[in-house]
Amino acid sequence: MEQDYIKLIFGLKLKQIRTDKGLSLFGLSKLSGLSKSYLNEIEKGKKYPKPDKIAALSEHLDVPYDEMVSLKLDKNLAPIGEILQSKLLKEIPLELFGIQESTMIDIISNAPAKVTAFISTIIEIAKNYNFSKESFYLASVRSFQEANNNYFDDLEQAVLKFAKTYQVDLTKPLKSVELEEILIEEYGYTINTTELTSHTELDNLRSVFVPKTKTLLLARHIDDAQKTFIYAKEIAYNYLEISERLYTFSWIKFENFDQVLNNFYASYFAGALIIPRASLVADLKALFSKKSFKTKDFERIISNYNASPESIYQRLTNILPKDFNLKSLFFLRFSHQKGSNHFKLNKELHLSKQQSPHANETNQHYCRRWASLKVLEQISKSNKPHEFDIQVSNYPNEGKSYLVLSSATSDPFVSNSYRSVNIGIQINSQLKRKINFAESASIPKAQVGVTCERCVISDCEVRQAQPTSIMSAQKDAKIADVVNKIQEKYSK
Structure with missing residues (x-):
């Protein structure tokens, strides 16, 4: 475990033992001979006491030494221990949402019982709805998208810079052959369109990337638009210098949150490259200026891009x-x-x-x-x-x-x-x-x-x-109405 988390778990246990015995920090300080400020630092997970200090606390609190240093938490704090040991706070870059990890640790240490109740609720909901780790990661990325109105100017600018560097004409539909040449000549890729076909188990996969030899295996039956998108994602991984990534498309599983986030970044880059912002804005302005909608006008926009x-x-x-x-x-x-x-x-x-x-x-x-x-x-x-x-x-x-x-x-x-x-x-x-x-x-x-x-x-x-939910709500409303009338009747 991370040393910071070991400190936090010890601090949580010490605070719980102290409060269970009805002691204030001042009281524990007088009892143990350790300063109040030092004990406060321990309980907040900022310091871990030396063995002699732990021995003193063990003796004065009447708790076995081994129990105090054990990483096992009782039922009330167990969910927090599970979160800490799973390294969840490390896997999800909280800074994306404007949250510092230290802030989360302070919240946990200041109100462990309430945080535990909240975490337990989330865990139970996740179990009842079969909410997997992958689902949690995807939901986190979706929240990140929503918080930014799903627009990322740094990626938009990266696409424009890439297009200029490699002389990609963004005013014309982009074809896979143009991106394939960049992958081969610039990034040393080998493209293989036969291997995946020989494995029936991989029917649902469009591509597999082998990093050691930079070999990109493609499904033979994908069309040029799909191939172009796959190539554009591979270019994104290389151009944006992303190393923590997925190697299959569609994905099989995520090992960590960075892979999920980077998959989103690469997909965004690919979409912005294939469907340039300036072109789409011009197309939409022309469509929105019309007083009546015609399907062919919208379908024409779709046909403008590969x-x-x-x-x-x-x-x-x-x-x-x-x-x-x-x-x-x-x-x-x-x-x-x-x-x-x-x-x-x-x-x-x-x-x-x-x-x-x-x-x-x-x-x-x-x-x-x-x-x-x-x-x-x-x-x-x-x-x-x-x-x-x-x-x-x-x-x-x-x-x-x-x-x-x-x-x-x-x-x-x-x-x-x-x-x-x-x-x-x-x-x-x-x-x-x-x-x-x-x-x-x-x-x-x-x-x-x-x-x-x-x-x-x-x-x-x-x-x-x-409409069972509506009917149930209506029934409950009627019951509540009758109960209220009875309350009024017998309150006079």
Whole structure:
């Protein structure tokens, strides 16, 4: 364990023993002969006493020496010990969120019982919802994105600098051959497109990087847009001098938080390189200036870049908050197997605040009126390469409305499987100023909920389950009302 954590655990134990015996720091100082300031430093985890001082404390507190120096904590402090021994505070760069590790340690040492209760609650929630370490890491990165409105100017500038250094023309669609040449000539890569094909277990992987020989193994069946994105990520790792990284795409598992964060940085760099900010801003301004929305205008923007619809939608979450001040938005990605009635939300991002459509972990049924689910149902029937839908979604539960754009494509790695990506922008005065067609009559409107179980819409033709949560709340309200009337009756 880190020496700092050993000090903290000893300090926590000493403080607990002292308070259990009803002693103040002053009282323990008189009892042990150690100064009050020195004891205070020990309890805060800033100093670790020498063996003779521990012996003195052991004798005067009537606690065995071995018990005092043991790293085992009793039940009340055990969760804190688990956190410290797991090195969680070291793995997550708290400075990203403006928090110093010393601050966290001070909070723990000053209120161990309350912090323990909080940590225990988080652990229990995580267990009940099968919340893995990877999920925790991804949630941390998502919070980091949201705190920065998902825009990182240092990475945007790095892309511009890279393009200038290597004479990459950002005004034209970027092709994989151009980036492949840079990887080979500048970074000494070897590209292999045959190895992965011979391993059926790796069907879902698009690439594997072997660092020792700088060999990049590519799946043969990926298209040029996917290949370009993979190349751009590899360039990001090299150009940004990132060493702690993942070696497979898609990822299998994360070993530490740095890998998760660096994977995000490389992906952001790749998206900004393939879909340059200046070009996308110009395209969006032209689209938003129109008084009515036409699907072909939006699809034309997608075709302007050698990128998947998902990459375009992800890039919108960078550009809309920064260049159009449209910060109250969400991004969702769903997957769906043809013939099934199950829709899985496997990626989400909420800027400004938690938006109405969001993931649930209680197996409730997502609202079938969402545009994101509609396009998945459409593409599973039409078998077209791309399905698009737009709608204004009104959420009566929250009194909010969103302009939602949604695209669905087939999953190239899973047969009869589809995925949709969606971006929803809250309809407010800023959106109406920036997007001329926001209130166009040509855009369909729909009353939607989050899940069927929590939806107040009574006449829904696609409802999958009864509004059990609403019914339960109404029942509780009626019971409370009757109890209040009884209280009033017998209080006179």
